[in-house]
Amino acid sequence: MINILSLLNEDVHTVAIAGHVRPDGDCMGSTLAVYNYLINNTEGIEITLFLEKAGPELLVLKNSDKIVNEPTPSDYEKRFDLFISLDSADSDRMGFAEKIFKRAKHTVCFDHHISNPHFADESYVYPDASSTCEVIFETFDTDKIDKDIAECLYTGIIHDTGVFHHSCTSKRTMEIAGILMSKGIDFGKIIDKSFYSKTYIQNQVLGRVLTDSKLWLDGKVCASFLTHKTMEFYGVNSNDLGGMVDQLRLTEGIEVAIFTYETAIPSQYKVSLRSTGKVDVNKVAGYFGGGGHIMAAGCVFSGKPEEVIGKLVEKIKEQL
Ligand SMILES: [Mn+2]
Secondary structure, eight states, X not given: OOOGGGGOOTTOOEEEEEOOSSOOHXXXXXXXXXHHHHHHHOSSOEEEEEOOOOOGGGTTSTTGGGOBSSOOHHHHHOOOSEEEEESOSSGGGGTTXXXXXXXOSSEEEEEOOTTOOOOSSEEEEOTTSSOHHHHHHTTSOGGGOXXXXXXXXXXXXXXXXXXXXXXXXXXXXXXHHHHHHTTTOOHHHHHIIIIIOOOHHHHHHHHHHHHHOEEETTTTEEEEEEOHHHHHHHTOOGGGGTTHHHHHHTSTTOSEEEXXXXXXXXXXXXXXXXXXXXXXXXXXXXXXXXXXXXXXXXXXXXXOHHHHHHHHHHHHHHHO
């Protein structure tokens, strides 16, 4: 694995870092880990982190307040010497930052999504890694990882492994987590505050999603959805919906959990899929233009929610 500092040769004066739209724990953790690491270990280089606004539980990470959520026209005109993309399975997943990526002189991508087409000039894609934070850890010198950086990396790892229980968790994941613990992080607090804690409204919506869920294919699929209208009723947005599909996945006897919600565009549904092992949901999502991992994937769909779920169930059935 390369050392991330080796990307910064003498011609690099400006660096842009970006993740994916609707940043999750791994996206925030990996981008901020790289941002903080480069800030700590370089001099005279302008470093900018472009990312959409994340949920408040992730804004506790060091230098979250330095993130540029809305680029200026001059940001769009600039040609950055180096662009580092993290946790983004494709260039369009970067959202607004894709424009900045396309103008950059040299682009590098670090990721763990199996569907990543190696879209950058240099791509480091490790589908066996639990998270982009795990990939990024390997590019750092362990002794240059301070407590703040360790918190970023640990956050990303616990989010993408579902606190060390998804199958993407490996011996190496645990070794890395152990090294990060040795940096003095309050791991219990990070897990509770960033992963498990929910607002009252989020818990109410979770209750609604569980109540409305239906079983398909003799109980092998559990699916539920939220319309935009229901989301407005509760006053929640997409950031509040993390963990819904994971709770559905815990339903006894199921092979696949489906959770979908209507975006701001009427009849457009964002789908999350989780598998318990038999079904490759990356394939299912891929059929509808999405992607992800074997056990967790997503796609976007247009139609009525019952139709969306029906079409997904048909594709799942082919694998059972
Ligand atoms: Mn990730």
